[in-house]
Amino acid sequence: MGILLKNISTLLTLQGAAAKQGRRIQEEDLSLLQQAAIVIEKEKIAWVGPQKKLPREFARKKTLRDYDMKGRTVLPGFIECHTHLIFAGDRAAEFEMRNQGVSYQEIAAKGGGILSTMKKTRASSLNDLVKTGQKRLDHFVSQGVTTVEIKSGYALNLKDELKMLQAAQKLSGIRTVNTFLGAHALPPEFKSYEEYLTFLAQEVLPVVAKKKLARRVDVFIEKGFFPPEASEKYLRRAQELGFEILIHADQMSLSGGSDIAVRLGALSGDHLLQIEDKEIKKLAQSEVTGVLLPTADLYTKTKYPPARAMIDAGVRVALATDFNPGTSPTQNLNLVGLLARLEMKMSLPEVIAAYTVGGAYALNLQNEVGSLEVGKSADILCIDQDWQTLFYSVGEDSEKVVFSRGKKVFGSLK
Ligand code: NIG
Numbered sequence: 036m037g038i039l040l041k042n043i044s045t046l047l048t049l050q051g052a053a054a055k056q057g058r059r060i061q062e063e064d065l066s067l068l069q070q071a072a073i074v075i076e077k078e079k080i081a082w083v084g085p086q087k088k089l090p091r092e093f094a095r096k097k098t099l100r101d102y103d104m105k106g107r108t109v110l111p112g113f114i115e116c117h118t119h120l121i122f123a124g125d126r127a128a129e130f131e132m133r134n135q136g137v138s139y140q141e142i143a144a145k146g147g148g149i150l151s152t153m154k155k156t157r158a159s160s161l162n163d164l165v166k167t168g169q170k171r172l173d174h175f176v177s178q179g180v181t182t183v184e185i186k187s188g189y190a191l192n193l194k195d196e197l198k199m200l201q202a203a204q205k206l207s208g209i210r211t212v213n214t215f216l217g218a219h220a221l222p223p224e225f226k227s228y229e230e231y232l233t234f235l236a237q238e239v240l241p242v243v244a245k246k247k248l249a250r251r252v253d254v255f256i257e258k259g260f261f262p263p264e265a266s267e268k269y270l271r272r273a274q275e276l277g278f279e280i281l282i283h284a285d286q287m288s289l290s291g292g293s294d295i296a297v298r299l300g301a302l303s304g305d306h307l308l309q310i311e312d313k314e315i316k317k318l319a320q321s322e323v324t325g326v327l328l329p330t331a332d333l334y335t336k337t338k339y340p341p342a343r344a345m346i347d348a349g350v351r352v353a354l355a356t357d358f359n360p361g362t363s364p365t366q367n368l369n370l371v372g373l374l375a376r377l378e379m380k381m382s383l384p385e386v387i388a389a390y391t392v393g394g395a396y397a398l399n400l401q402n403e404v405g406s407l408e409v410g411k412s413a414d415i416l417c418i419d420q421d422w423q424t425l426f427y428s429v430g431e432d433s434e435k436v437v438f439s440r441g442k443k444v445f446g447s448l449k
């Protein structure tokens with residue numbers, strides 16, 4: 036049975052933003068429709084437009100179930116394209132240390148940081164990771180998220196990296212996308228980054244590919260973490276094996292990650308706060324999406340990425356929480372969008388497009404999600420507020436109704 040969503044006061048289809056491939060977004064690219072309706076059939080959008088123009092074939096259809104939206108605002112579900120959702124434990128004590136002046140790199144060099152989460156994650160059962168992971172995923176859904184990317188990278192050995200990816204695959208409710216981030220930190224079993232990357236390329240990537248546990252590979256290229264040359268070689272190998280690639284790039288220093296992303300045709304370069312004009316220009320001329328993660332910048336007390344310069348140069352950007360226990364222990368999309376507006380001078384239409392069309396491109400899902408157009412997946416967010424009040428009040432929690440693939444997965448329409 037299909038669904039008819041009617042009496043939508045304002046519908047943001049984002050059709051214009053999708054047509055511009057998420058670049059240089061203006062308010063008109065939100066593609067606002069007043070008094071609109073949507074028809075969903077077989078998990079997809081079958082029709083969308085002003086309600087007055089609803090074709091008779093749909094108006095009369097007995098197989099359509101009506102939902103009265105009672106004047107709600109409707110937009111594409113948000114896309115969280117960068118998270119480390121699966122992990123055990125927390126790093127609250129480390130946060131306190133960082134607040135007393137010890138740096139992230141100093142903590143990492145002493146075996147804390149990612150390696151402390153590694154110990155807890157290795158020791159966790161698949162079931163426990165699924166349980167905590169599902170709670171966290173549901174928390175994203177309650178904020179209107181319909182697609183979440185999930186990285187491995189807190190196990191750093193074959194067995195438990197597979198366990199992390201399996202846990203992520205067992206989560207249910209909305210669309211998830213797995214990414215293999217074995218190259219997140221150097222585990223104690225290896226002496227050098229080069230040696231560890233060779234192990235990952237030879238012993239782990241082929242297994243991940245064969246078991247279809249992820250179709251994307253990410254690397255943390257950074258001073259004190261994975262060096263650019265060996266990482267580039269590793270990423271090329273991943274591409275040969277059929278993986279899409281992306282990079283944690285230029286987060287703590289300008290260490291070459293975004294250049295490699297452009298050179299190899301990565302889907303995204305993520306963080307990018309250290310990049311300058313030269314890198315911005317290259318990104319603008321490429322298909323790489325710049326994934327900006329301002330809550331990580333807030334928690335690490337660094338600068339914010341040069342979003343204004345990037346967008347004006349023509350870079351397509353996405354926003355995400357980077358949810359992880361170390362540098363961004365928050366799942367709050369409102370805070371991400373608020374920082375993008377306050378600290379990165381992004382306009383509200385730019386933020387909305389980054390969280391929909393931009394995220395879709397970062398995940399190579401632009402033909403399925405990100406905008407509400409005929410043929411795309413019915414991943415829909417209905418809110419009881421004006422769109423202009425989005426990403427504005429951090430404590431706000433307006434009532435939401437969320438559809439994923441045409442099925443209501445959160446909220447009530449009564
Ligand atoms: O995206 N930068 C590397 N990875 C994470 C941090 C992971 C952690 O500290 O646990 C990030 O910021």
Ligand code: FE
Pocket residue numbers: 117119283357359
């Ligand atoms: Fe990250």
